[in-house]
Amino acid sequence: MTLRIAIVGDHGMHPDYFAAALRRVIGEAPEIRTMELGWPDVPMIQAHRPGVDPDHLRGLREFLGTPEEVLEIARGCAVFITHIAPLSGEMLDALPDLKLIAISRGGPINIDVAAARQRGIAIVNAPGRNASAVAEFTVGLILSQTRNITRSHADLSAGRWRGDLYRIDLVGDELCELVVGLIGYSHIGRRVAQLLRPFGCRILISDPYVELSAADQEAGIQKVGLDELLDRCDVVSLHARVTPETRGMIGAPQIARMKRNAYLINTARGELVDYRALEAALETGRLGGAALDTFDAEPPDPRASLLGLRNVTLTPHISGASIKTVRYSAEMIAREVDRFLKGQPLVNVCG
Numbered sequence: 001m002t003l004r005i006a007i008v009g010d011h012g013m014h015p016d017y018f019a020a021a022l023r024r025v026i027g028e029a030p031e032i033r034t035m036e037l038g039w040p041d042v043p044m045i046q047a048h049r050p051g052v053d054p055d056h057l058r059g060l061r062e063f064l065g066t067p068e069e070v071l072e073i074a075r076g077c078a079v080f081i082t083h084i085a086p087l088s089g090e091m092l093d094a095l096p097d098l099k100l101i102a103i104s105r106g107g108p109i110n111i112d113v114a115a116a117r118q119r120g121i122a123i124v125n126a127p128g129r130n131a132s133a134v135a136e137f138t139v140g141l142i143l144s145q146t147r148n149i150t151r152s153h154a155d156l157s158a159g160r161w162r163g164d165l166y167r168i169d170l171v172g173d174e175l176c177e178l179v180v181g182l183i184g185y186s187h188i189g190r191r192v193a194q195l196l197r198p199f200g201c202r203i204l205i206s207d208p209y210v211e212l213s214a215a216d217q218e219a220g221i222q223k224v225g226l227d228e229l230l231d232r233c234d235v236v237s238l239h240a241r242v243t244p245e246t247r248g249m250i251g252a253p254q255i256a257r258m259k260r261n262a263y264l265i266n267t268a269r270g271e272l273v274d275y276r277a278l279e280a281a282l283e284t285g286r287l288g289g290a291a292l293d294t295f296d297a298e299p300p301d302p303r304a305s306l307l308g309l310r311n312v313t314l315t316p317h318i319s320g321a322s323i324k325t326v327r328y329s330a331e332m333i334a335r336e337v338d339r340f341l342k343g344q345p346l347v348n349v350c351g
C-alpha cells in the first residue's frame with residue numbers, strides 16, 4: 001500500500017524542504033502532495049482578535065488556509081505535515097485515513113488536539129526549532145535599545161545627526177553593567193542566557209516549571225520570583241508560552257514594579273503583554289524603552305500610537321526567521337515520520 005503524505009507549507013516554511021528531508025530520512029519514495037500557503041505575505045487568522053469569528057474552526061487560535069483547500073490535499077493521506085494550516089474536529093471527521101499530524105512549530109495552536117486524540121491520531125511538533133534564531137534576535141534587540149541603535153538610525157535616516165546621543169544623560173550602559181531578567185526558561189530562554197553570558201551581565205530567570213542546572217548555577221544565573229525579577233532587572237525579556245496563566249502577565253501592576261528607565265523585550269507573544277499599559281509607560285518615560293517583535297494583534301493597527309513612539313524598536317514577528325529554522329524543523333519532522341513508520345516511540349508528542 002502506497003504511503004501518502006500531505007505537506008502544507010508556506011513562503012516561510014517551504015514544503016520543498018520537508019519533502020526533501022522526508023525522502024532523505026525515510027529512504028523510500030512515498031507519495032508526497034504539497035501545497036504552499038501565502039504566509040507571511042498573507043497574515044494568519046488570529047481567533048482572539050476582535051471581529052474574528054471562525055465558527056467552523058472553533059478551538060483553534062492561529063492559522064491560515066480554508067478547510068476546503070486543506071481537505072482537498074489531505075484526503076487519503078496517513079501523514080499530514082503542516083506549519084499553520086488548520087485541522088479542526090470537523091475536518092478530522094473527513095480524514096479517516098489520517099494517523100499522524102506533524103506540526104513544524106512549537107505549539108499546536110492550529111490543531112484541535114483533543115479531537116485528534118479522541119480519534120487516535122498522533123500529533124508531534126518541533127519544539128525549539130527556532131530557539132537559536134529567536135535568541136540571537138533577542139540579543140540584537142537588547143543592544144538596539146540599550147545602546148540607542150534604533151533611535152540614532154531613525155534620526156540619521158531622516159537627515160538628523162544626533163551627536164547629542166553621546167551625552168551622559170542620553171547614553172545607555174553596557175551589558176556588562178546590567179541585570180537582565182528572562183521570563184520563561186525553556187529552549188529559547190536558555191539559549192538567550194548562553195548568548196548573554198559572555199557579555200558579562202547578571203542574569204535572573206523566572207519560571208516556576210524549571211530548575212537551574214549545575215552549569216547555570218556555576219555561571220551565576222539566579223532563579224527568582226516574577227516580582228523580584230521585575231524589581232531588580234534593567235532589561236526584562238519575555239520567553240514564556242501563552243497559557244491561561246501567562247496571558248496578560250505583564251500589565252500595569254507589573255510594569256509599575258520595573259525599574260524606572262528599564263527596557264521590556266518581547267520576542268515571545270503579544271498576548272503576554274497589556275500593550276495599552278506598556279504604551280502609557282513608554283509615553284511618560286516610566287520605562288526607558290521597549291523592543292517588540294510580537295503584538296497583541298498582528299499586523300497591528302497602523303494608526304496605533306505605539307508605532308510612532310521614539311523609544312521603541314519594532315519588528316514584524318521575524319525573530320524566528322532563518323534558514324536554519326526551516327532546515328531544523330524539516331529534519332525533526334522527517335525523523336518523527338520515520339519513527340512512526342517503523343513503529344518506534346515518537347519523541348515530541350503533543351497532547
